[in-house]
Amino acid sequence: MDEKFTIKVNIVDRYYPLKIERKDEEKVRRAAKRINDTVLQYKKIYTDKDSQDFLAMAALQFVIKVVDMDAEKDVLPIVEKLAEIEQELNEYLEKEE
Secondary structure (H helix, E strand, O other): OOOEEEEEEEEOOEEEEEEEEHHHHHHHHHHHHHHHHHHHHHHHHOOOOOHHHHHHHHHHHHHHHHHHHHHHHOOHHHHHHHHHHHHHHHHHHHHHO
16 A cells, blocks of 8 residues: 655645645646646736636636547447447347248
């Protein structure tokens, strides 16, 4: 069992203490860096906004990616289509017998 410990993560010049498992430290730090990098990109493009706006835009960007990934993993339509094909094949085979 991994032990939990506290780290401080910097997101847009604010520090947030997080209690995480040691195995997740690199992932959490990479995620924070990605947020900061995305916010920095927005800061370069939009000079009339504040950090809250940039964080909201970054959050939206990341969640859109998550939604896209969820849609790709949705196999229910494929399973339903395969069930239809199976039924058609069974009906065809029954006619041939």
